[in-house]
Amino acid sequence: xxxxxxxxxxxxxxxxxxxxxxxxxxxxxxxxxxxxxxxxxxxxxxxxxxxxxxxxxxxxxxxxxxxxxxxxxxxxxxxxxxxxxxxxxxxxxxxxxxxxxxxxxxxxxxxxxxxxxxxxxxxxxxxxxxxxxxxxxxxxxxxxxxxxxxxxxxxxxxxxxxxxxxxxxxxxxxxxxxxxxxxxxxxxxxxxxxxxxxxxxxxxxxxxxxxxxxxxxxxxxxxxxxxxxxxxxxxxxxxxxxxxxxxxxxxxxxxxxxxxxxxxxxxxxxxxxxxxxxxxxxxxxxxxxxxxxxxxxxxxxxxxxxxxxxx
Numbered sequence: 001x002x003x004x005x006x007x008x009x010x011x012x013x014x015x016x017x018x019x020x021x022x023x024x025x026x027x028x029x030x031x032x033x034x035x036x037x038x039x040x041x042x043x044x045x046x047x048x049x050x051x052x053x054x055x056x057x058x059x060x061x062x063x064x065x066x067x068x069x070x071x072x073x074x075x076x077x078x079x080x081x082x083x084x085x086x087x088x089x090x091x092x093x094x095x096x097x098x099x100x101x102x103x104x105x106x107x108x109x110x111x112x113x114x115x116x117x118x119x120x121x122x123x124x125x126x127x128x129x130x131x132x133x134x135x136x137x138x139x140x141x142x143x144x145x146x147x148x149x150x151x152x153x154x155x156x157x158x159x160x161x162x163x164x165x166x167x168x169x170x171x172x173x174x175x176x177x178x179x180x181x182x183x184x185x186x187x188x189x190x191x192x193x194x195x196x197x198x199x200x201x202x203x204x205x206x207x208x209x210x211x212x213x214x215x216x217x218x219x220x221x222x223x224x225x226x227x228x229x230x231x232x233x234x235x236x237x238x239x240x241x242x243x244x245x246x247x248x249x250x251x252x253x254x255x256x257x258x259x260x261x262x263x264x265x266x267x268x269x270x271x272x273x274x275x276x277x278x279x280x281x282x283x284x285x286x287x288x289x290x291x292x293x294x295x296x297x298x299x300x301x302x303x304x305x306x307x308x309x310x311x
Contacts (some may be wrong), residue, residue: 047254051073051224057090077223077228077253085117097124119161134169141165191219192220194220195226231244235247241268257284263295263298266299269281
C-alpha cells in the first residue's frame with residue numbers, strides 16, 4: 001500500500017514540485033498531508049505561521065510578541081508539548097515565572113521525554129522557592145538518566161538538565177534559564193525533510209517510525225494540519241483510535257476544510273461503527289468538492305462497504 005498525497009496545498013511559485021506517491025485502490029493511503037513540504041504550504045494557515053513567528057520572536061528576545069504567537073497556536077493545539085515549552089520560555093523572558101511554570105507543566109505532561117521542558121520546570125520551581133516541586137522535577141530527570149544509562153541519544157541533554165536543576169536548588173537566586181533551547185533551531189528545511197521522510201515511512205507501513213519523523217517535523221511547524229493529519233493516520237493504522245481522533249480534531253481546528261483530515265476522520269468513524277458521523281463527514285466533502293474529489297469518493301466507498309450505502 002502506498003500513501004497518496006492530497007491536493008489541498010498550494011505550491012510556492014518557485015517551489016520544487018514533489019513527485020506524487022502512487023496510490024492503492026484497496027487502501028485510502030495517506031492523502032492527509034500536502035503536495036509540497038510544510039514550509040511551502042498554504043501561507044494563510046495561521047497556526048503554523050504563528051509558530052514560526054513565535055520562534056523568530058524568541059530568537060530576537062521579543063518575548064511579548066512570542067507570547068502572543070504561541071498563545072494563538074495553543075488555541076488550536078492546547079496540549080502540544082513543544083508549543084507549551086516555547087510559551088513558557090516567552091513567559092520566562094517576561095519574568096512571569098508562575099505562568100512559565102504552568103506552560104512547562106503542560107509540556108511535561110504531554111511529553112515526559114522533552115528534556116528541555118523538564119529542566120526549565122525544575123529551574124523555575126527553584127527560582128519560585130518551591131524546593132519540593134523542584135526536587136520532584138530532578139527526580140524525574142534522574143529516572144530518565146537511569147533508564148538511559150548513558151546510551152540513549154538524549155544522554156548528554158539529560159546530564160546537562162540534571163546539573164542545571166541541582167545548581168538551581170543549591171543557589172536558586174543565581175539559577176539561569178535557558179536562552180537557546182534546541183527547539184529554537186528547528187529549521188523549516190529540517191522540518192520539510194522529516195515530513196517527507198514520514199511519507200516514505202507510511203508508504204512502507206512503518207507507522208511507529210513515521211510518527212517519530214512527524215514529531216520532528218512538528219518541532220519546526222507546530223500545529224500544521226497536514227502533519228496533524230498524518231499523525232492521526234499513522235496512529236489509526238496502529239489502532240490507537242483515541243489518539244488518532246485527537247489529531248484529526250486538531251487538524252480540523254487548524255483548517256476546518258482540510259479534505260484529508262475530514263476524509264480520514266470519517267473513515268475512523270466507519271471503523272468505530274459510527275456511520276452517522278461518517279456520513280456527516282461525507283456531506284461536508286460533497287459540499288466542498290463541487291466537481292467531486294478523491295477524498296469524497298474514498299469515504300463513500302468506505303461507507304458503502306459497510307453495507308449501508310451513503311445517500
